[in-house]
Amino acid sequence: MSHAAGPTILLIRHGETLSNREGRVQGHRDSPLTPNGVEQARRAGRTVARLIGDGTGWRVTSSPLGRCVRTTGIISEIAGLDFRTISFDPRLAEIDTGTFSGRTKAELTASDPDLTRGRGLDHWAFKAPGGETHAALSARLADWLASFGPDDKVVAISHGIAGRVLRGLYLGQDPDEAMQAESPQNALFRLSNGTVERISCG
Numbered sequence: 604m605s606h607a608a609g610p611t612i613l614l615i616r617h618g619e620t621l622s623n624r625e626g627r628v629q630g631h632r633d634s635p636l637t638p639n640g641v642e643q644a645r646r647a648g649r650t651v652a653r654l655i656g657d658g659t660g661w662r663v664t665s666s667p668l669g670r671c672v673r674t675t676g677i678i679s680e681i682a683g684l685d686f687r688t689i690s691f692d693p694r695l696a697e698i699d700t701g702t703f704s705g706r707t708k709a710e711l712t713a714s715d716p717d718l719t720r721g722r723g724l725d726h727w728a729f730k731a732p733g734g735e736t737h738a739a740l741s742a743r744l745a746d747w748l749a750s751f752g753p754d755d756k757v758v759a760i761s762h763g764i765a766g767r768v769l770r771g772l773y774l775g776q777d778p779d780e781a782m783q784a785e786s787p788q789n790a791l792f793r794l795s796n797g798t799v800e801r802i803s804c805g
Contacts, residue, residue, distance in 0.1 A: 609793040610751035611772075613651060613758045616766050617666075617674040618643035619788050626708045630700030630734070633669040643788050644674040646804040648681025650757055650791060654802070665760040667691040685760065694747040697762035701734030703727070706741050723779035728764055737768070737778065746768045766792075771798050796801045 618640030622629045635646065654804060655661050663684050665675040672691065679686055703711060711727060712719045718727045729737045751757060761769065763786035771796050772782020793800045 607747075609797070610713040610752075610755035610757055611793070611796075612773075613654060613791055613793055614766055614769065614790050615647050615662035615674070615678065616763055616786055617650075617668075617670040617760060618647075620670050623788075628700050628703045628706055628708065628711070628728075629670070630697055630728075630731070631668065632704045636659055636670060636673050639764040640788070641677065642668075642675075643804070644677035645681055646789070647674070647680040647791055650802060650804040651678055651684075652682040654793070655684075655758070658682065659711070659777075661756045661758060662688040662690070663758045663760075664690045664695065665694050666695040666697065666762060666765070667693055668696055671695070671760045671762070678758070678760065682756070682758075692747060695744040695759060695761045695765060697734040698728050698740045698764045699731075699733075700728055701757050703734065720727075723782045726764070726782055734767065740765065740768055741772065741778065745772050748769045748772055762786075767785075770794065773797075776798055 618636045620629065620634045620636055620640055622634040622649055661684065663675060663679055665671045675689060680687060702754055708719060718730065722728060724737055766786050767782055767784050770784060770792060790801050790803045793802055
């Protein structure tokens with residue numbers, strides 16, 4: 604007897620924010636979606652609508668940070684998802700970037716040129732004073748992933764770094780390799796049957 608390797612998850616990053624545009628670190632801070640970010644959320648909503656049909660059996664869960672809440676509202680409205688199925692889960696929040704939050708990447712580079720050169724697990728976000736470690740971020744995302752059964756169907760709205768780590772956990776990937784993946788705002792990822800498929804939001 605064959606069975607699906609876990610839930611089906613449509614994983615979406617929030618639309619572009621003012622801080623994204625400015626190259627500013629957000630972490631647990633927030634900034635509003637830009638007009639481009641709103642349009643990205645609308646395109647994601649149309650893509651989700653195409654992928655889930657009438658939405659039966661699907662539920663929506665989002666990071667509680669404002670940029671994801673706004674993106675979730677737009678996606679749910681356009682995809683015709685029942686707002687009563689939306690939950691906000693702190694385990695999906697972005698990595699806490701401690702004292703780096705609110706600073707631009709240019710400022711971080713100027714203060715320490717080596718800091719922003721790192722890739723994978725050497726990524727600057729894991730070096731923020733007062734911030735969250737890769738292990739802590741992985742633990743809460745793994746806990747979230749383990750909370751679903753094989754028949755669950757979930758639309759999840761999260762963040763750039765959190766999304767990369769989550770996809771890596773789902774695939775059982777080397778964490779260093781997972782961190783080198785992209786985190787687009789014009790595509791979503793379908794996690795199902797042990798595979799991750801990138802789907803452009805046209």
